[in-house]
Amino acid sequence: MDKFVPDLIAILGQERVLFEPEHLAVYGFDGTAALSGTASCVAFPITTEEVSKIVKYAAAHKVPVVSRGSGTGLSGGSIPQAGSIVLCLAKMDKVLELDEKNLTVLVEAGVITLTVTELADAAGLLYPPDPGSGKISTIGGNVAENSGGLRGLKYGVTRDYVMGMEVVLASGEVVWLGNKCVKDVAGYSMKDVFIGSEGTLGIITRVLLKLVPKPQAKKTLLATYSRMDAAAETVSAIIAAKIIPCTLEFLDKITIQCVEDFAHIGLPLDAEAILLMETDGHPAVIAEEAARMEEIARKCGAVTVQVAQTANETDKLSSARRSAFSALARISPTTILEDATVPRSELAKMVNFIQGVAQRYNLRVGTFGHMGDGNLHPTFLTDERNKEEMHRVEQAMKEIFDFAIQLGGTITGEHGVGLAKKGFLAASIGNASLELIKQLKRTLDPDCILNPGKIFDL
Amino acid sequence: MDKFVPDLIAILGQERVLFEPEHLAVYGFDGTAALSGTASCVAFPITTEEVSKIVKYAAAHKVPVVSRGSGTGLSGGSIPQAGSIVLCLAKMDKVLELDEKNLTVLVEAGVITLTVTELADAAGLLYPPDPGSGKISTIGGNVAENSGGLRGLKYGVTRDYVMGMEVVLASGEVVWLGNKCVKDVAGYSMKDVFIGSEGTLGIITRVLLKLVPKPQAKKTLLATYSRMDAAAETVSAIIAAKIIPCTLEFLDKITIQCVEDFAHIGLPLDAEAILLMETDGHPAVIAEEAARMEEIARKCGAVTVQVAQTANETDKLSSARRSAFSALARISPTTILEDATVPRSELAKMVNFIQGVAQRYNLRVGTFGHMGDGNLHPTFLTDERNKEEMHRVEQAMKEIFDFAIQLGGTITGEHGVGLAKKGFLAASIGNASLELIKQLKRTLDPDCILNPGKIFDL
Numbered sequence: 001m002d003k004f005v006p007d008l009i010a011i012l013g014q015e016r017v018l019f020e021p022e023h024l025a026v027y028g029f030d031g032t033a034a035l036s037g038t039a040s041c042v043a044f045p046i047t048t049e050e051v052s053k054i055v056k057y058a059a060a061h062k063v064p065v066v067s068r069g070s071g072t073g074l075s076g077g078s079i080p081q082a083g084s085i086v087l088c089l090a091k092m093d094k095v096l097e098l099d100e101k102n103l104t105v106l107v108e109a110g111v112i113t114l115t116v117t118e119l120a121d122a123a124g125l126l127y128p129p130d131p132g133s134g135k136i137s138t139i140g141g142n143v144a145e146n147s148g149g150l151r152g153l154k155y156g157v158t159r160d161y162v163m164g165m166e167v168v169l170a171s172g173e174v175v176w177l178g179n180k181c182v183k184d185v186a187g188y189s190m191k192d193v194f195i196g197s198e199g200t201l202g203i204i205t206r207v208l209l210k211l212v213p214k215p216q217a218k219k220t221l222l223a224t225y226s227r228m229d230a231a232a233e234t235v236s237a238i239i240a241a242k243i244i245p246c247t248l249e250f251l252d253k254i255t256i257q258c259v260e261d262f263a264h265i266g267l268p269l270d271a272e273a274i275l276l277m278e279t280d281g282h283p284a285v286i287a288e289e290a291a292r293m294e295e296i297a298r299k300c301g302a303v304t305v306q307v308a309q310t311a312n313e314t315d316k317l318s319s320a321r322r323s324a325f326s327a328l329a330r331i332s333p334t335t336i337l338e339d340a341t342v343p344r345s346e347l348a349k350m351v352n353f354i355q356g357v358a359q360r361y362n363l364r365v366g367t368f369g370h371m372g373d374g375n376l377h378p379t380f381l382t383d384e385r386n387k388e389e390m391h392r393v394e395q396a397m398k399e400i401f402d403f404a405i406q407l408g409g410t411i412t413g414e415h416g417v418g419l420a421k422k423g424f425l426a427a428s429i430g431n432a433s434l435e436l437i438k439q440l441k442r443t444l445d446p447d448c449i450l451n452p453g454k455i456f457d458l
Numbered sequence: 459m460d461k462f463v464p465d466l467i468a469i470l471g472q473e474r475v476l477f478e479p480e481h482l483a484v485y486g487f488d489g490t491a492a493l494s495g496t497a498s499c500v501a502f503p504i505t506t507e508e509v510s511k512i513v514k515y516a517a518a519h520k521v522p523v524v525s526r527g528s529g530t531g532l533s534g535g536s537i538p539q540a541g542s543i544v545l546c547l548a549k550m551d552k553v554l555e556l557d558e559k560n561l562t563v564l565v566e567a568g569v570i571t572l573t574v575t576e577l578a579d580a581a582g583l584l585y586p587p588d589p590g591s592g593k594i595s596t597i598g599g600n601v602a603e604n605s606g607g608l609r610g611l612k613y614g615v616t617r618d619y620v621m622g623m624e625v626v627l628a629s630g631e632v633v634w635l636g637n638k639c640v641k642d643v644a645g646y647s648m649k650d651v652f653i654g655s656e657g658t659l660g661i662i663t664r665v666l667l668k669l670v671p672k673p674q675a676k677k678t679l680l681a682t683y684s685r686m687d688a689a690a691e692t693v694s695a696i697i698a699a700k701i702i703p704c705t706l707e708f709l710d711k712i713t714i715q716c717v718e719d720f721a722h723i724g725l726p727l728d729a730e731a732i733l734l735m736e737t738d739g740h741p742a743v744i745a746e747e748a749a750r751m752e753e754i755a756r757k758c759g760a761v762t763v764q765v766a767q768t769a770n771e772t773d774k775l776s777s778a779r780r781s782a783f784s785a786l787a788r789i790s791p792t793t794i795l796e797d798a799t800v801p802r803s804e805l806a807k808m809v810n811f812i813q814g815v816a817q818r819y820n821l822r823v824g825t826f827g828h829m830g831d832g833n834l835h836p837t838f839l840t841d842e843r844n845k846e847e848m849h850r851v852e853q854a855m856k857e858i859f860d861f862a863i864q865l866g867g868t869i870t871g872e873h874g875v876g877l878a879k880k881g882f883l884a885a886s887i888g889n890a891s892l893e894l895i896k897q898l899k900r901t902l903d904p905d906c907i908l909n910p911g912k913i914f915d916l
Contacts, residue, residue: 101803145643152641177891181831183606186879186886186887189650285740342639343639344559374640410643415643428645434645437645
């Protein structure tokens with residue numbers, strides 16, 4: 001037992017501090033393959049004051065603090081380093097206020113994303129961010145990672161829905177940033193600094209989220225292709241036709257086969273690609289948009305285009321995309337999911353490049369993702385015990401990142417840098433930008449106690 | 459002539475450096491009443507490299523640099539302090555790329571907002587930010603101030619359309635932030651730090667803006683009221699009915715009378731308030747929304763509701779709001795325009811409070827503004843030579859700011875803090891937040907050469 005465990009127990013009580021090896025093992029992982037660590041203890045605060053006390057304690061004793069929610073992250077952002085306190089916010093799970101007049105909801109960081117989705121829905125509202133892990137991820141984690149999801153094309157990402165937040169700074173001081181005003185330019189936008197900071201600048205304890213009116217209806221279409229790039233061309237053509245659907249999701253052949261084997265949806269096993277298209281809004285508008293998207297898809301070479309006629313059919317088509325990661329993860333011992341992202345105009349090139357890389361390195365790669373956002377998830381089906389193959393995976397990943405950057409893209413569209421991608425950050429944003437973000441880190445966390453070693457090495 | 463003028467001439471050439479008193483007088487103002495200053499010289503760079511050279515020179519000699527575009531700011535953000543170099547970016551006015559595939563446009567900072575609006579329009583696209591000064595303001599200024607405008611309710615503000623930017627840092631180093639990806643979480647979002655930083659953290663030289671498909675049609679309505687708060691109730695009721703129009707603009711009686719006297723639109727001079735409502739999008743949707751808004755306005759007590767039937771009528775109704783500031787500015791020697799902002803649910807309280815304050819202090823105040831955003835512009839019609847009255851204006855303004863903060867609002871929704879509101883910033887965002895933004899300033903501009911004395915005193 002680390003010497004500071006009794007001190008944490010004094011703050012939180014025995015039952016909210018874990019330090020036994022079997023517990024530490026569980027909290028040594030997140031959703032990222034091939035990465036783990038072992039903390040000294042796991043603390044479960046239930047109030048902001050407790051978080052503040054723990055951070056003050058950590059600051060005084062220079063102990064690293066790694067915050068986390070449900071641990072669904074895909075870049076190792078919440079993997080603890082040795083000797084650290086894991087601050088698990090999962091028990092701070094209260095919905096504090098739904099304000100239907102101002103279309104906002106105030107929640108504690110540990111509230112599950114789906115809870116907010118359902119709460120909004122019941123009030124005739126929509127919380128648009130829709131990360132794949134939404135059934136178990138927490139809002140705090142979503143904000144810390146600036147999570148994306150399946151509706152990004154039309155609705156944007158988590159950042160676009162954060163109106164305010166309570167943050168515990170590296171000193172332990174508690175700050176509230178933002179308010180319920182839809183316009184506010186009083187001082188720099190500090191909340192934007194903490195959104196997407198991956199637990200390295202502060203601990204987010206409460207979040208004020210913006211909601212929007214719920215769209216009246218939606219239409220779901222599924223197009224199949226005999227050529228991968230025809231799917232990418234469809235995406236470009238839809239945008240060029242000035243249609244912004246809420247969802248344009250892509251599955252390649254390997255993914256289709258794995259999904260079908262897993263979910264028995266009736267997907268065509270010989271298709272090279274599938275595009276799941278969804279438009280929401282006024283019935284008249286979506287009927288028109290769906291018809292135009294079908295026409296565009298056919299013009300771009302879709303073999304079949306299916307329009308869901310019932311809610312049941314819609315669910316079935318959507319589940320094809322939703323189950324992609326789980327379906328792929330069944331195939332091999334290790335599933336390495338990447339999220340290189342490119343401008344939409346470069347999608348066809350990127351898709352072809354990923355296929356080429358997989359062939360050259362003799363690797364199994366299933367690709368799916370948010371094609372409407374230029375955000376692809378090439379997923380390596382591998383085995384971390386096979387060092388030689390893992391080496392090839394690394395080489396292939398590096399080529400994919402390099403190519404994304406060459407196309408004006410980024411190494412991560414929605415998963416964050418964390419541990420997994422910090423080696424590629426300088427190439428992605430440039431040394432001058434990297435120096436800027438390091439300066440920010442040194443300013444806000446001078447002793448580097450908050451999630452050290454993530455995003456960059458200081 | 460200041461000793462550094464010849465050095466600047468060596469960088470830019472004689473014709474792009476002004477230092478004669480008559481020129482300095484012109485560049486000593488922006489759009490803010492009762493504030494002015496005199497710089498040592500005004501420099502007109504035409505390339506980023508020149509901006510960088512000037513900032514490097516200023517950094518080496520510890521000379522303050524005050525950047526500006528067209529000088530339409532309403533918080534004194536570009537008022538030069540004595541001894542400073544005014545860096546006027548108006549000549550950096552090239553549109554560099556319109557990318558119709560990715561729906562982006564890359565411009566230099568000095569490009570006029572209207573140029574972008576028109577360029578987008580010609581391509582069947584929309585650049586949504588629509589500041590009142592858009593015909594003359596520059597994109598660089600819009601980004602530095604995070605300008606709002608008349609379409610904020612549905613479309614958000616300038617921040618929501620900035621995908622990337624080139625910034626010259628306080629060291630003179632040039633950094634590019636962002637890209638054409640609609641999702642990017644590689645490192646902290648530094649561009650969000652510079653958006654709205656009012657020239658105090660860096661000089662924005664190029665901006666990559668996001669465009670959206672142009673709505674097919676719009677409907678414009680004008681409702682008149684015999685009670686001010688009935689207009690505020692209409693706004694709340696429209697939002698509660700889950701309608702998000704693009705525009706919900708408000709004019710009070712004094713403003714109506716001034717506008718009518720100026721523009722001869724045919725506004726009812728006995729109305730206590732007017733609400734200009736605009737919805738854009740698919741013809742079927744806006745027809746439905748316009749009908750519902752008319753019904754809601756009538757239920758809330760509107761005396762008349764007029765729906766524009768022709769483009770000409772639409773222009774006429776819109777001009778009622780667009781000419782509000784100009785019309786008020788004709789009445790008195792000094793026009794002090796504020797932009798306290800509150801959560802939408804608190805609008806009726808705020809409107810009544812402003813009227814009460816005006817009466818108590820015996821002041822003429824015309825109020826108009828973006829009611830859908832909770833963003834009001836109480837406008838004091840006064841005379842800066844009348845010290846006694848100016849003192850009452852200050853007292854009244856302070857009460858309005860205090861009340862806005864009490865209601866969970868902010869001291870500035872879209873005009874910035876600048877010089878005009880720095881005394882109120884601590885009360886608005888709290889001391890802890892203020893300390894955070896000061897830390898950021900010290901980190902990014904350690905010698906405080908960029909627009910010193912604005913937003914806060916260090």
